[in-house]
Structure formats: C-alpha cells, structure tokens
Amino acid sequence: MRKVCKFGGSSLANAGQIQKVIDIVSSDPGRQFIVVSAPGKGRPSELKITDLLIGLAKARLNGFDGKREYELISRRITALAHDLNISTELLGIIEENILNAANSSIENAAAYEAQLKAQGEDACARILAEALTLAGIEAHYMSPADAGILLYGTHDDAEIDPQSYTLLSQLRYEERTLVIPGFYGISQDGEVLTFSRGGSDISGAIIAAGVDAEIYEIWTDVDSVYAVNPELVDEPKQIKEISYREMRELAYLGASVVHPEAMLPIYNKAIPIHILNTNNPDAKGTKIVRERSNFDGVVTGISGSRNFCSLNISEYLLNRRVGIVKDILSILAEEGVSFEHMPSSIDSLSIILRDESLPKSKEENIIRRLTDELELESVELVRGLALVMLVGEAMADTVGVTSRAVNCLSAASISLEMIIQDHSEMSVIFVVDGKFCNYAIETLYYEYF
Numbered sequence: 001m002r003k004v005c006k007f008g009g010s011s012l013a014n015a016g017q018i019q020k021v022i023d024i025v026s027s028d029p030g031r032q033f034i035v036v037s038a039p040g041k042g043r044p045s046e047l048k049i050t051d052l053l054i055g056l057a058k059a060r061l062n063g064f065d066g067k068r069e070y071e072l073i074s075r076r077i078t079a080l081a082h083d084l085n086i087s088t089e090l091l092g093i094i095e096e097n098i099l100n101a102a103n104s105s106i107e108n109a110a111a112y113e114a115q116l117k118a119q120g121e122d123a124c125a126r127i128l129a130e131a132l133t134l135a136g137i138e139a140h141y142m143s144p145a146d147a148g149i150l151l152y153g154t155h156d157d158a159e160i161d162p163q164s165y166t167l168l169s170q171l172r173y174e175e176r177t178l179v180i181p182g183f184y185g186i187s188q189d190g191e192v193l194t195f196s197r198g199g200s201d202i203s204g205a206i207i208a209a210g211v212d213a214e215i216y217e218i219w220t221d222v223d224s225v226y227a228v229n230p231e232l233v234d235e236p237k238q239i240k241e242i243s244y245r246e247m248r249e250l251a252y253l254g255a256s257v258v259h260p261e262a263m264l265p266i267y268n269k270a271i272p273i274h275i276l277n278t279n280n281p282d283a284k285g286t287k288i289v290r291e292r293s294n295f296d297g298v299v300t301g302i303s304g305s306r307n308f309c310s311l312n313i314s315e316y317l318l319n320r321r322v323g324i325v326k327d328i329l330s331i332l333a334e335e336g337v338s339f340e341h342m343p344s345s346i347d348s349l350s351i352i353l354r355d356e357s358l359p360k361s362k363e364e365n366i367i368r369r370l371t372d373e374l375e376l377e378s379v380e381l382v383r384g385l386a387l388v389m390l391v392g393e394a395m396a397d398t399v400g401v402t403s404r405a406v407n408c409l410s411a412a413s414i415s416l417e418m419i420i421q422d423h424s425e426m427s428v429i430f431v432v433d434g435k436f437c438n439y440a441i442e443t444l445y446y447e448y449f
C-alpha cells in the first residue's frame, strides 16, 4: 500500500523523537514518501526552528548581524546531527545552505524571509534521510523543486500550481524511500515560496494526490482529533472517523490538528487522511474521509473562537434597496476587509468579521463610508463576540438539534446574539458574548456527549 507520511515538528524536535520516526517508517514498507516539518520545540522553553529562522530573517532585515540568532539555530542542528551520528559533511552542507540564505539579498523582504524559513524543513529532511539510511533503509533526500512542487502567489501564503500533479506523478515509479521537505516549493522563476504556517500538511496532501497514495498519514502528538478542545474538557471523546468537510469546519474555529487547506488537494481523489501519534503509534487515531460510513452521534465536534466583531446595519425597508448588499461589500473590498458571515432579516443585516480583518485603524473610515456614501440609517460596530459551532453531517437528517442547543445554552444563562446556519445544515454557529465562549463550548459538549 503506497503511503505518504507527514511528520510534524513535535515528532522531529530532537534525536529521541526522530528515532521514533525511524521506527515508524521502518515498521511498514508502504511508508515510502516521507514529508517533514522543521524540528519543533524539544522543550517548552525552546523555540521552533521555523521561529528561530524568522528571528534571524527579521534581525537581518532590521540591519543587525543576526549572529546570536544564527548561533541558536546552528546549536540545535548540530546537537541533532551529533545525537544521530550524522556525517560532518552533511552538517557542513546544511550550515552552508542556511548561511547562504542568510547572506542573500534583502532587497525583497518577503522573498528573503521565505528562503530562510524553508531552511528548517530542508535541513530536517536531509538529516532524516541520512538517519534512515544509517538505520538500514535506502532513503534519499529530494528537494520540493526536484519532486515537482510548483507554487505561485505570495511568498508566505503560496498556492499550488496544478502542473505539480503531473510532475509529482513521476514519483510513482520510485522504488526508494524519499524524504521531502514540507512547507515550501518553487515558483516558475525559481523563487522559494512557502505556504502559510503549518503548511507541511498541505505539501503532504499535494504529494499524496500526485503519487495516488492509498492513504495520507499525518503523524503528530495527539492520539486523535477530539470532539472538543482537550484544554476545556477532561478526556474528551476521540473522533474515530470524520469527513473532510466536518474537519474543515472544526478547523475554521480553532481545532488545529490539520491545516484547513490540506483537504483540498486530495478531495477529488478521496484519499483518506489518518491522524496518528508518533508518541503512541498503537493508538487508533482519526480517519478523515470524503464520505463517512460511521455515524456514532448527531454532533461530531464542537469548536469556538473569540475575537469576532459584527457590523450591524439597519434601515427601514432595507430589503427594498436593490444592490445594497453589493454596495456594502464593495466598500469592504475596497478597504481590503474580508468578512465571514452575513445573517440578515428584513430591515437589517449583520456582517460578521474577524477582529484582525477590521482593525481599529480602519473602523472609523468604514463606518463613515457606509453611512455617507450609502446613506444607511444606522451602522454600528460591536466588538468582543465569539462564534461557537456544532459540527456534524448527521445534523441535516435530525430534527431538533438547534432547539436542544438553544435550550441548554439558555438554561446556562448564555444569551445568543445571532444564530447562523446554511442550507447544508452541517454546522450551526451561535454568536455569543466573547466572555461566554469557553463556557458555551463546555455546556454544549456535556449536552451532546
């Protein structure tokens, strides 16, 4: 069975963790395409290598020599190499690559930072390939450029160029175990572009689609995806199976086990993702599938997040103003503000946004433009909101899910600002005062699980 396995930063944080990765790869010959993140925090006081590289880039961009930042990176890499008996030759190559990236032109700050950030994954892939070889597995490092990961767009939030899938399909004829750095790829002009943070999950998904993998394993540090944030509830329910869409919805409000964009490349091929724990490889994990066959409850999971705001617009006979929504959204678009949801009634509508999309600096101008240019009767901004969401594909076929939730929230004296549900009925969102966010999540969890 052809498998793509992505190992996250915590699975690669030090030599002890990398040894577990070697054992996992060795235990199954199907684990042929290995995608790595950069080493994460070995200890709570340590920083992730990616953050150290960003620190180095920022220091250089701000006119400092970055010597202290470079030393920290070099110390971590050297310790890893030493503990895994990596050759001095390979260590020399890695250090030279990092120094070359650090000494490259800073003229384009975003390009400079992307090139440095990519070094964490690159170094890690080279080290793991040699460590696997020392353990008796014929493993080879392959750069994203050689594998065929072509990207376009911005330097720190790139997108996949569809040509990549044709290039990657050649890897199906490989016999060797390949270790490929995640998180970055190359543009048509040979520039390094990265995905957004945590983007090695996307690299693995692209490779899984390109090589037609039977399964895409994501190895991390939890036994499964949980029905609710485990920081809020003791021993929450472990989810055995979840659909791509349910996972995407839960990730939207903070369930962070998988990057929300990682489902897209494998959607059409319906390749299942299996979440597994490097520290407990015998745990069953969670399967993320395109179509679910097992439903063991109406609600699959609950998530929630603070830091939302709402632009509340009202005017008598608002529903009669043809094109008003287009005009409102045009103003937001002109100001570079993206919105999340838009519940409405006859004479009013609310535009719900993340606080970060509508910073204080833009607030006054946007309210003024909406009021003056569109002559709207009332426009007010309410901050401090939270969105709490029930997710479950089975909700569409079940009567009374929302009323049960509303009853239990009202019994807990949590007042609802708004309720949002679309035609898919796969999720229902309750907008509440931010201070009730965690309490609402806990209340709903104990109601449904």
Ligand code: ASP
Residues within 6 Å of the ligand: 008, 009, 037, 038, 048, 050, 051, 120, 182, 183, 196, 197, 198, 199, 200, 201
């Ligand atoms: N190393 C990158 C990060 O920390 C990408 C990843 O881990 O997937 O965001």
